[in-house]
Amino acid sequence: MPHHLMNLRHVPDDEAEEIRALFEAHDVRYYETPPSRWGVSMGGFWVHDDDEAARARALLNEYQQQRLETQRQAFRERLAAGEGSGIWSMIRRRPVRTLAAVVAVVVIAGISLLPFLRIG
Structure with missing residues (x-):
């Protein structure tokens, strides 16, 4: 077996x-x-x-x-x-990329939540 x-x-x-x-x-x-x-x-x-x-x-x-x-x-x-492998080392190594990712997340969250915010 x-x-x-x-x-x-x-x-x-x-x-x-x-x-x-x-x-x-x-x-x-x-x-x-x-x-x-x-x-x-x-x-x-x-x-x-x-x-x-x-x-x-x-x-x-x-x-x-x-x-x-x-x-x-x-x-x-x-x-x-x-x-190191953490959020602070990532921000230190690639600040523009990290900022772009944060902006993208905020935009996507805003677009996704916009219909629910307009209901009220």
Whole structure:
């Protein structure tokens, strides 16, 4: 019976490549189904054998723990370099674009609410 190891929906390409390389390096007999464009099927990495599934899950858990640590460290480095990901950093980096987006939201909201405001 097939064992689903990992969902591939919203997985970055570099992470999927690293997992493929990990499975190849450890001779894990896996197969892969791609996620659909419309989100109907999730896709993922699969194995057939129970023992192979346990071994692959152990490798995958270890890999994901390592990836978590490296991604956290990269995030900390971006924050220390002033490349934060928040509203204030977005305003600082691209003030004209941010202002244009705010104006567009206000205009669309105004046009959408105009019929309801005129009723009263």
